[in-house]
Amino acid sequence: MERKLADADEWYGTGRYTRIDSKAVRSGETRRRPQSRPREERQPREEKQPKEERKPRAPREVIKDGKLRLTFYGAAREVGRSCIMVEGKDTKILIDAGIKLGEVEEHPVIEDSLLSEIDAIVISHAHLDHCGYLPHILSNGFNGPIYALKPTFELVNVIVNDYLNISKPKGIRKDALAKMPKHYKMVEYHEEFKVKDLSIKLVPAGHILGSAMVEIREGDNRLLYTGDISLKTTKLLDPAYTEYLNASTLITESTYSGTDDVFISEKQVMADFVKSMKETLKDGNKVIIPSFAVGKAQTVLFILDDYVRSGVLPKVPIYVDGMINKVMRIYRHNVIYCRDELQKRILMSDDDPFKSPNFHVVEGKDERSKVIKKVEPAIIVTTSGMLKGGPVVRYLEKLGDDSANKLIIMGYQAPGTQGSEILGGAKEVSFDGKKVKIGLKVETYRLPGHADREQLLRLIGKVQGLKNIFIIHGEESKQKEFATELSRKYKVTLPVLKEHYEV
């Protein structure tokens, strides 16, 4: 947690880390590319340096028949910027192309010069830490197909558009967003497709609409990547599909893999949540729930709607502000990818929870001001989930200093974000230099879209023929705790950025 986010680029090759699997790392070291010197040591460029001084790239080692080479360009000992190269003898694919949001935005450490060599990209799901780098990749030489499920593409379009508008990252062609759909190749769950010599299949991951685990097969050599995964049934989604999993190598997420990461029952969490909501929802007081637009918001809204309908919570309006509304529409028309129960509810009755009369869409500044001024108890569900920006900032500016109101945080807060500052007890946070007082009550309830340690272990136990496990997408301290447990039975690696691993 204390580690500065900006350090990530210098993580590789420093030898500062406990190497859980020394053998795997050692073999990786022999293949490590020459490391560039730290910035301060670099000579200022001399004017007369001859152009040709660029060294030719060292010839890449040939990958043996039937082997796969893995290179992690992000999500190594961190949450964010998932981006893994999987190479067969003649094929290079990228699984996920994410960015990392935090104090500073970070990108995968893949060189632009490699992008044109990539045969295809597979996107596991539509969260920015898995797809936010696509515009950059498409602007800098990649020209192949991008594989994912239909709802993933629809969600990617919305959230990447929003990200480009807010973050305005450099190095992206103006038409990158418009060009993205030309590369889309829709696939269905369980449908095998080929990229040259690699066979690939996407399997439900239970995390958000359209989320998938990725199975990659080169002959008998099988690799499984979990993406972000959940083994719990939610109001919207079935859990990850864990039947018939067969792989000798697993790349697993580890967001909640620490020894303390045992989720208490949802029933208990929700009982506390309801009690707290009831305390606040009177006399015109408001509960603000910042939420990720994709996944978390839908789960929260469905729970709130149920409670209001059944009288567990008082009948107060639930205001929905920001991108969540667009995303709700995408969920609604892709309901075939949601749980059967939900489909039936919509098809067989007029009771469409996506269009619940308890939800009130807030569009634009004027409507937002009305919601803020109106003297009535209300729940406001809005973006952004880590309070880095979005409409939630406006609500905090106006309602954040009143101790009668409440802020309820239900998602992961990356270190360095305003959300994590507030959770840490900050009484003032700043947005674009503007200071906002935090006087309202702050509470957090875990409503995770990820597997906890027990679920991860259960998943791993289901994979037939498993030998190697690469742990990614988690904080390093948790990963080490997880590795200790797993290394009794498997060969475990906490990969290092940019190193190659052959499996």
Ligand SMILES: [Zn+2]
């Ligand atoms: Zn995710």
Ligand SMILES: [Zn+2]
């Ligand atoms: Zn993720």
